[in-house]
Amino acid sequence: MPISQQVQNQMKGASWIRRMFEQGVELKKKYGERSVFDLTLGNPMVEPPASFRAALREAVEGDVVGAHRYMPNIGYEATRAAVARSLAGDMGVALSASRVVMTVGAASALNVVLKSLLNPGEEVIVLAPFFPEYRFYVENHGGKMVVVGTSEQFDLDVEMIAAAMNDRTKAIIVNSPNNPTGVIYGAESFRKLNEYLEDHRRRTGRTVYVVSDEPYRKIVYETRRSPSPLAYCRDTVLCSSHSKDLAIPGERIGFAVVGPDVEDGELLLNAMAFNVRTLGFVNAPALMQRVVAGLQDDSVSVDWYREKRDRLYQALVGAGYDCRLPGGAFYFFPKCPIEDDVEFVRRLAERRVLAVPGSGFGVPGYFRLSYCCEDWTVDGAIPILEELGGLGGKSVGAATKATKGVSQTAGDLRPGFPLN
Numbered sequence: 067m068p069i070s071q072q073v074q075n076q077m078k079g080a081s082w083i084r085r086m087f088e089q090g091v092e093l094k095k096k097y098g099e100r101s102v103f104d105l106t107l108g109n110p111m112v113e114p115p116a117s118f119r120a121a122l123r124e125a126v127e128g129d130v131v132g133a134h135r136y137m138p139n140i141g142y143e144a145t146r147a148a149v150a151r152s153l154a155g156d157m158g159v160a161l162s163a164s165r166v167v168m169t170v171g172a173a174s175a176l177n178v179v180l181k182s183l184l185n186p187g188e189e190v191i192v193l194a195p196f197f198p199e200y201r202f203y204v205e206n207h208g209g210k211m212v213v214v215g216t217s218e219q220f221d222l223d224v225e226m227i228a229a230a231m232n233d234r235t236k237a238i239i240v241n242s243p244n245n246p247t248g249v250i251y252g253a254e255s256f257r258k259l260n261e262y263l264e265d266h267r268r269r270t271g272r273t274v275y276v277v278s279d280e281p282y283r284k285i286v287y288e289t290r291r292s293p294s295p296l297a298y299c300r301d302t303v304l305c306s307s308h309s310k311d312l313a314i315p316g317e318r319i320g321f322a323v324v325g326p327d328v329e330d331g332e333l334l335l336n337a338m339a340f341n342v343r344t345l346g347f348v349n350a351p352a353l354m355q356r357v358v359a360g361l362q363d364d365s366v367s368v369d370w371y372r373e374k375r376d377r378l379y380q381a382l383v384g385a386g387y388d389c390r391l392p393g394g395a396f397y398f399f400p401k402c403p404i405e406d407d408v409e410f411v412r413r414l415a416e417r418r419v420l421a422v423p424g425s426g427f428g429v430p431g432y433f434r435l436s437y438c439c440e441d442w443t444v445d446g447a448i449p450i451l452e453e454l455g456g457l458g459g460k461s462v463g464a465a466t467k468a469t470k471g472v473s474q475t476a477g478d479l480r481p482g483f484p485l486n
């Protein structure tokens with residue numbers, strides 16, 4: 067076999083992706099595009115804001131000498147300064163361009179950071195339910211993913227994190243607003259996490275880094291911005307992008323920011339610059355760096371999402387699903403009315419509504435619906451969700467504690483999905 071054993075295993079675990087995708091394609095072929103209601107993807111259907119188009123036009127028409135050349139691996143100074151200025155203003159932390167590394171989306175930021183931090187066998191805690199790609203990112207760099215549960219409300223639980231830590235723990239990936247739950251972790255949770263990590267460092271001499279994955283930071287409904295560990299946890303590296311806030315995931319532009327007081331921050335930044343290069347990205351796309359420099363405080367209108375969120379929420383609750391109103395991002399993570407989430411999603415697909423089983427995120431018994439889709443998709447899905455909601459209401463036995471005590475290692479490969 068020409069490919070590595072690890073990649074074979076990872077692909078086997080992710081074969082669901084292909085099957086689901088193929089099922090969607092088949093259904094669309096059979097019934098027509100507009101008769102299949104696809105709520106699986108996190109690929110924004112909203113167009114980028116007008117300011118993006120204007121900045122793009124300007125960047126293309128401006129005759130800047132050397133605009134298409136290589137640059138320092140960390141990216142243009144002006145763009146990094148703009149990122150730092152905007153985050154510093156939002157979060158009240160002291161940041162300068164020197165703490166920012168431009169990357170090829172949040173995915174590459176996470177890979178650059180993990181490559182810089184991990185020794186073989188070191189552990190990275192992720193909180194279930196979790197973005198399935200984390201497993202591959204951690205394994206890419208010789209690490210071992212350890213899954214820790216969250217509270218009944220899918221909130222960050224410091225005691226559960228503490229119970230999973232050991233002398234191999236190197237980092238914790240935190241994702242708020244969260245994919246798939248839409249939960250925003252509160253400032254108080256981050257304060258508590260910081261207290262615990264500081265105490266851990268005093269007791270053991272070991273620093274555990276908080277890798278904060280925040281591509282949905284600006285997609286929030288009840289507040290202006292979600293709290294970030296960057297403002298509360300000393301050893302935080304923030305990874306983010308403009309995939310969601312400017313709705314330009316295909317342009318692959320993002321950044322990583324090392325907090326002002328991070329232990330050995332300079333060393334880490336040097337390693338990250340080196341790894342932007344060694345992972346083969348070399349630098350983030352030049353044109354996009356110039357475009358987003360002036361758009362750091364911009365975002366798509368969240369009203370586009372809010373309207374769909376509210377309509378779906380009413381329908382789901384009305385049909386007896388147990389689900390929370392998302393505070394951010396654009397996903398619902400309701401409890402399935404039957405115990406088997408894979409079977410439930412299959413029943414939805416039979417009726418041409420595509421969703422993703424919670425098992426893909428490490429939490430069986432739930433399913434994810436994405437509402438970054440067009441209105442007709444939501445309109446078509448609602449009656450079918452209502453019909454299947456009558457399968458037993460809130461009947462998933464122990465599922466209110468579904469994530470309590472969930473703890474897996476990279477050994478138990480569960481099916482994964484490319485769930486952006």
Ligand SMILES: Cc1ncc(COP(=O)(O)O)c(C=O)c1O
Pocket residue numbers: 108170171172173174197241245279281306307308309315320485486
């Ligand atoms: C939680 C989470 N992290 C990271 C990413 C990767 O985003 P990007 O397109 O910026 O690489 C996604 C994409 O959907 C995501 O949902």
